[in-house]
Amino acid sequence: MTARSDRSLVIRQLTGGIAGREILRGVDLEVGPGEVHALMGPNGSGKSTLAHVLMGRPGYAATGGSAHLGPHDLLALPTWQRARAGLFLVPQYPTEVPGVSLEAAMAAALEPLEDGVVEGRLVGTRPAGLSLAGALGAEAGRVGLEARLLGRPLNVDLSGGEKKRNETVQLAVARPAIAVLDEVDSGLDIDALRQVARRVAAAREEWGLGVLAITHYRRLLDELVPDQVHVFSAGRIVETGGPELAETLERTGYAGYEPVPED
């Protein structure tokens, strides 16, 4: 394996999916620090499955290939250690967690570890002198999330757009090496989309965030300009190009590209 840096996401020939059904059919992808890669493709092509397999969502598993974040073999780690290794997922449908406040969740996520598992991660570095509550408030302001919503249990009773902003606040405070954004634009109005996209784009400069942005819309990519655009079809990347490929797809749609075939 030739990791380009100790904070690159390197995926090689990844296969996997859910029990009894192989959805990913050999994914190859590298996301380096500060890079933005867009992943576009028809409904049902396996984009969210890729995000779940990378993050280790229960019910999803890899069956072959590899995924490393720097020195860390992600597929060998439980989900929380993948997060500790610097991988952050903004899910397509963020989960509500009643009884757990945002601040408590972030405090636990950022708690220093003694097991040495996560050497090299950037998690939790924030401007000196800023408390966790202060950092959350400042980040909420940047993406237009009302401060009073920070007091709710995690994502509970938030609108679709508020959940996506809330997840972006968590991303900005956690400062991971790599963020996977699964249709972060869904549910966001145009102003919110711009704020979220600009926040993520700024993170490239602020701490070298690498981004894998799953999206159907060029609008996100107008603000979060991708280094590469990949077309995902039937469980693998079938075409790679520059930002112009997103424009072509917006014109032509995914005609000729396929979802995962039913077995």
Ligand code: ADP
């Ligand atoms: P995309 O995000 O590209 O729209 P998904 O990864 O969500 O595609 O889904 C790919 C295929 O796998 C679809 O046919 C979907 O129905 C199926 N699939 C994904 N997750 C599950 C699951 N937990 N149970 C059953 N089928 C699933």
Ligand code: MG
């Ligand atoms: Mg999806």
